Amino acid sequence: MEDCLFCKIIKSEIPSKKVFENDNVYAFHDINPLAKEHYLFIHKSHTKNVNEMSANAEQLSDIFKAISEFTSSNSLLENGYRVVTNVNKHGGQTVFHTHFHVLGGEQLKGFGA
């Protein structure tokens, strides 16, 4: 989608530090990490949030398969990690291309931790 930051990242019009890619999914370092490891997983098809993505449930599957493959290929699965997706104002969404934060690399706080 034109004028979408993350669509531009997928097209390499804006640089990013890639950590994973397949036909459907692209993942890269968050520019402002909130944990020692902080990655963003996005689908190559533009949707604006997880509700819209859920209409194409295959895309959710693509995302979580990618996260699963990635976290199994390094220490994230064994040590533990967190997935977060923010929606609209109260959720704190600032980029309106659906994305899943993958956080780890240290003990995460909140949610009972």
Ligand code: 5GP
């Ligand atoms: P949100 O607040 O929408 O859930 O998450 C957007 C995330 O995108 C933020 O964590 C922010 O740091 C990250 N971000 C914003 N602009 C860029 C960018 O140009 N490059 C990268 N790698 N991350 C970005």
Ligand code: ZN
């Ligand atoms: Zn987009």
